Amino acid sequence: MSHSKPKFESLKAHEISEGQVQFRKVSVPPHRFTPLKKTWMEIYTPIYETMKIDIRMNVKTRKVELKTRSDTPDISHLQKCADFVHAFMLGFDVVDAVALLRMDELYVDSFEIKDVKTLRGEHLSRAIGRLSGKGGKTKFAIENATKTRIVIADSKIHILGSFINIKVARDSLCSLILGSPAGKVYSKLRAVSARIAERF
Numbered sequence: 001m002s003h004s005k006p007k008f009e010s011l012k013a014h015e016i017s018e019g020q021v022q023f024r025k026v027s028v029p030p031h032r033f034t035p036l037k038k039t040w041m042e043i044y045t046p047i048y049e050t051m052k053i054d055i056r057m058n059v060k061t062r063k064v065e066l067k068t069r070s071d072t073p074d075i076s077h078l079q080k081c082a083d084f085v086h087a088f089m090l091g092f093d094v095v096d097a098v099a100l101l102r103m104d105e106l107y108v109d110s111f112e113i114k115d116v117k118t119l120r121g122e123h124l125s126r127a128i129g130r131l132s133g134k135g136g137k138t139k140f141a142i143e144n145a146t147k148t149r150i151v152i153a154d155s156k157i158h159i160l161g162s163f164i165n166i167k168v169a170r171d172s173l174c175s176l177i178l179g180s181p182a183g184k185v186y187s188k189l190r191a192v193s194a195r196i197a198e199r200f
Contacts, residue, residue: 022075024066024082025058032089033062042094043085046101051077055085083108090158091151097160109166113155116177124155130176131157138182142172145186145193168192 028036036043040057047055052072056065064085068078080101087097087108100106113119119127131152132139139150146169148161157173159166168189175185 022068022078024078025061025063026066026082026085026089028057028062028064029089032091036064036088039088039094042098043088046098047081047084051081051101053077053081055081087158087160091153092149092158092160096149100160105162106160107163107166108158108160109170110156110158111170113157113177116174119177127177128152128155130182131173133182138176138185141186142169142189145189146172164196168196 036057044055047053047066052069054067054069057063058065066078066081066085068075072078084097084100087100088094090108090110092108100108113124113127117127130138133141139152142148143150146161146165148159148165148169150160150169150173151158159169159173161169171192172185172189175188176182
């Protein structure tokens with residue numbers, strides 16, 4: 001005889017915080033201000049309509065402000081929306097970042113080239129070039145093999161994906177930073193992503 005698990009309805013945001021409104025604020029870096037204006041409705045609609053979170057742009061403080069409403073179905077929506085907006089500010093496209101609202105196992109991992117190896121001047125710009133490859137080919141190959149999205153912003157790298165896939169993508173990027181030739185990184189990637197595919 002199988003015992004069915006008790007099913008608890010997720011608490012509405014205002015039930016958890018006893019009617020208190022919960023807030024999150026996300027800063028808008030100067031270079032993301034124009035892209036944000038252009039894609040505002042694509043960001044606003046899923047947050048306001050689907051997640052039932054209020055969102056507004058505070059032009060004075062240059063922050064996107066999010067807050068719960070009485071009909072916010074789940075308190076976790078607020079953090080998910082903040083993560084989505086933050087991912088957009090890091091440079092991810094809306095179409096990729098919006099997955100953070102829908103899937104629980106996705107997150108963004110960030111690191112800097114100097115965390116991997118101290119490079120300066122010429123060497124640093126060459127390493128950044130190696131990560132993208134000719135016409136973004138290398139970055140694209142890593143994204144495809146690991147089902148991640150990668151943003152390279154100066155010497156900072158942001159990866160959006162699931163825990164295990166981020167790790168594989170990060171390892172490949174680190175190998176490139178440390179000077180491995182792209183060909184070698186590709187073949188290792190193919191082997192690893194085949195193993196992951198078998199497991200899941």
